[in-house]
Amino acid sequence: MFFAWMTGRLVPDEGTMPEPVNKTPFVGADFREEDFQEIVKLLQSRRAFDLGSYKDRCIKRRIASRVRARGLNDSAHYVELLDSDNDELDALLAVLTIHVSHFFRNPTTYRVLEEKILPELIARLQRRGEQQMRIWSVGCAGGEEPYSLALLLHEMKPADLAVSIVGSDVSEPILEQAEKGEYDAQRLAEVPDEVRERYFDRLEGTRFRLKKDIREMVRFCKHDVLTERDYPPADLILCRNVMIYFSREEQARILARFSRSLGPDSFLVLGRAETLVGTVRHLFRSEYPVERIYRCIDTPAGKDVE
Ligand SMILES: C[S@@+](CC[C@H](N)C(=O)[O-])C[C@H]1O[C@@H](n2cnc3c(N)ncnc32)[C@H](O)[C@@H]1O
Numbered sequence: 010m011f012f013a014w015m016t017g018r019l020v021p022d023e024g025t026m027p028e029p030v031n032k033t034p035f036v037g038a039d040f041r042e043e044d045f046q047e048i049v050k051l052l053q054s055r056r057a058f059d060l061g062s063y064k065d066r067c068i069k070r071r072i073a074s075r076v077r078a079r080g081l082n083d084s085a086h087y088v089e090l091l092d093s094d095n096d097e098l099d100a101l102l103a104v105l106t107i108h109v110s111h112f113f114r115n116p117t118t119y120r121v122l123e124e125k126i127l128p129e130l131i132a133r134l135q136r137r138g139e140q141q142m143r144i145w146s147v148g149c150a151g152g153e154e155p156y157s158l159a160l161l162l163h164e165m166k167p168a169d170l171a172v173s174i175v176g177s178d179v180s181e182p183i184l185e186q187a188e189k190g191e192y193d194a195q196r197l198a199e200v201p202d203e204v205r206e207r208y209f210d211r212l213e214g215t216r217f218r219l220k221k222d223i224r225e226m227v228r229f230c231k232h233d234v235l236t237e238r239d240y241p242p243a244d245l246i247l248c249r250n251v252m253i254y255f256s257r258e259e260q261a262r263i264l265a266r267f268s269r270s271l272g273p274d275s276f277l278v279l280g281r282a283e284t285l286v287g288t289v290r291h292l293f294r295s296e297y298p299v300e301r302i303y304r305c306i307d308t309p310a311g312k313d314v315e
Contacts, residue, residue: 014215020153029105035083044084044313048072056102058179062235062259063105069242071104108150108183112157112192113199114249116280118300122245123161125278126302130244131167133274145243145270147234148251149176152187152227156219158247159226160208176234184229216265217234234263240270249280249301263285268292273307281295 044302045065045236052058060068062286076087079097091097113119134142144170155176162172194215198203209217235255235298246267252260264285267277277293279285279301293303 011131012258018259022305026109031266033068033082035073035081037066037071037073039073040069040084042275044088045069045072046287047088048084048091050100051088052102052105055095055098058102058103058105059233062256063254064256067254068105071107072101075101075104097310103182106178106183107222108178108180108181110150110250111196111199112153112154112160114153114157115300116199118278119161119302119304121164122278122296125297126245127161127165130276131165131307132171134170134244135168139170141173142167142245143173143241143243144174144245144249146174146176147232147246147248149178149187150183151196152190152229153175153192154247155187155227155229156190156223159223162224163208163226172226174227178229179231179233179235181231184231187229190224194218194231195202221225228280234266235259238266240266242272243270244275245278246271246276247276247278249283251280253280253283261289264289265292268305271305273305275305277303279303 032217049060052060072087075080076084078100079087079090081087081090084112091101109115130142138251142156144158145160149155155174159172159174162174175186176184178187191212194217197209197217205217208220208223210220212218234251248263248267252263255263264277264287265290268289276296281299281301283301285295287304292306296302
């Protein structure tokens with residue numbers, strides 16, 4: 010068995026910093042609505058990043074962390090800063106699209122994938138004489154999730170079936186990092202020692218690089234699940250710890266698009282804190298509730314929720 014088992018140049022420039030106006034640390038609830046809307050506009054116009062579909066409370070909490078990091082205490086001064094400082098725009102974007110991940114995150118999910126889901130998919134595709142199995146890791150951050158799947162499938166070696174694994178994310182810088190396949194040891198904490206020895210090269214200090222043949226199993230591309238209507242066809246989609254930041258309406262639209270990409274009897278994996286929402290619940294059946302693994306079911310009538 011395979012399993013035995015953050016950003017940027019943020020130092021306040023004292024000379025240009027407005028004085029804090031009071032001493033209570035700034036929190037999300039302190040945002041004046043017009044300042045928040047100004048931030049939404051700046052991100053949209055300068056970075057083509059649409060905050061409209063994210064949950065306000067989560068987003069305000071994260072922006073507030075930047076307000077505090079810049080030594081400020083009110084939202085109006087932060088808007089002024091954001092308007093004049095491109096580095097701060099990038100730092101804010103990094104905080105909003107937080108890229109935390111690690112290899113084999115939630116190991117029991119990978120165990121169910123290895124023992125149940127992937128064998129079922131492989132057997133079905135082989136029976137139908139299909140040429141390839143398509144796996145899509147949505148919001149893949151630094152590539153830990155699609156590469157974990159590549160490691161599993163490299164061990165499983167499905168006969169006569171090419172494996173296509175795509176990792177996508179809204180953030181280009183994080184995809185560039187993902188392509189390099191280099192990680193600090195802490196991202197590999199769930200990787201069994203013998204797997205690390207076999208598939209990673211040790212770099213300087215505590216850094217490791219995934220071997221080329223595994224890196225080459227994964228293709229990375231930019232894809233924004235909120236703004237793009239085109240979702241590629243897939244047999245298995247993992248979208249973990251991404252939708253948690255989106256409004257329920259947006260989650261329902263994305264789930265409906267996933268169900269169209271998947272088709273009957275293909276699988277969707279969500280994050281442990283995520284679940285099916287809204288009118289699209291009937292498009293999926295829960296197969297492994299703890300692991301948030303769902304089977305797509307064939308109900309074409311229910312799929313029009315755009
Ligand atoms: C917390 S990480 C999750 C990484 C991995 N799926 C996991 O569970 O370990 C969330 C990722 O979602 C990405 N993300 C946020 N909004 C997105 C969007 N609209 N479309 C695609 N990816 C998005 C972020 O850039 C970030 O890399």
